[in-house]
Amino acid sequence: MAVIVWWLLKQTINVQPWAAQGSIEDVHGGVLSRATAKLGLWVFLAVVTSLFALLISAYAMRMRLGDWSPMPEPGLLWLNTGVLIATSVAMQWTRAAANRGQIDGVRIGLVAGGVLTFVFLAGQLVVWQQLNASGYFVAANPANDFFYLLTALHGLHLLGGLVAWGKTTAKVWRGVEVGEVRLSVELCTVYWHYLLLVWLVLFALLLST
Numbered sequence: 001m002a003v004i005v006w007w008l009l010k011q012t013i014n015v016q017p018w019a020a021q022g023s024i025e026d027v028h029g030g031v032l033s034r035a036t037a038k039l040g041l042w043v044f045l046a047v048v049t050s051l052f053a054l055l056i057s058a059y060a061m062r063m064r065l066g067d068w069s070p071m072p073e074p075g076l077l078w079l080n081t082g083v084l085i086a087t088s089v090a091m092q093w094t095r096a097a098a099n100r101g102q103i104d105g106v107r108i109g110l111v112a113g114g115v116l117t118f119v120f121l122a123g124q125l126v127v128w129q130q131l132n133a134s135g136y137f138v139a140a141n142p143a144n145d146f147f148y149l150l151t152a153l154h155g156l157h158l159l160g161g162l163v164a165w166g167k168t169t170a171k172v173w174r175g176v177e178v179g180e181v182r183l184s185v186e187l188c189t190v191y192w193h194y195l196l197l198v199w200l201v202l203f204a205l206l207l208s209t
Contacts, residue, residue, distance in 0.1 A: 034183055041187050045194055048157065052198055055153070056205060059146050069141045073207055074130050080123040081203055087116035088196040095189040098182045106178060106185060110169045113192065117162060121155055150202050154195065161191050 062068065094109025128148070138148050168184040 062142055068143055071136055071143050071147055074127050076127050080120050083116055083120045084196055084199055087113055088192050091189040091192040095185050098178055098185040101178050103178045107172050114165050117158055124151055124155055154199055158195055164188055
């Protein structure tokens, strides 16, 4: 958080007065608005990282106690991980298409990224159903509690990302210019890459127990 605050102050100090007094179009559609949007995303990601770091630390400490009984890792989790990797690849491809000004590529990439995200979330729900059918209920063991909590929290953040994805996709299908959604596509892509990284860490943690 200290690094983020320093970066914000640096950006503010480096803005020349004559640049700051430019037209409304320059302020809201130029470098300042892009920097503000990116800063907002990075601040949010810093908060989310702190949340997951605390939960992972609690997980590592709790598993040392005697009542900890590790859960089995359903094979479907590997497939879900592959789907989320493909989602991140689709979003990166969308970002590249936006940078090249290819609106058709942006449209296809956004649809592919959204569909794959829904497939991942559906796969996670299937994993929950499989575990419940095998008797691994939420309150049966601390390991179960953490598994459902971590996967649910990750899924909720993906659902939140789908809100931004939906707004961006709606704009693209209404026929806006690619320049109007380039920043949104970039931010969505960064967010999806981040959630992929979080999931890989969580998946490795779950496999290690």
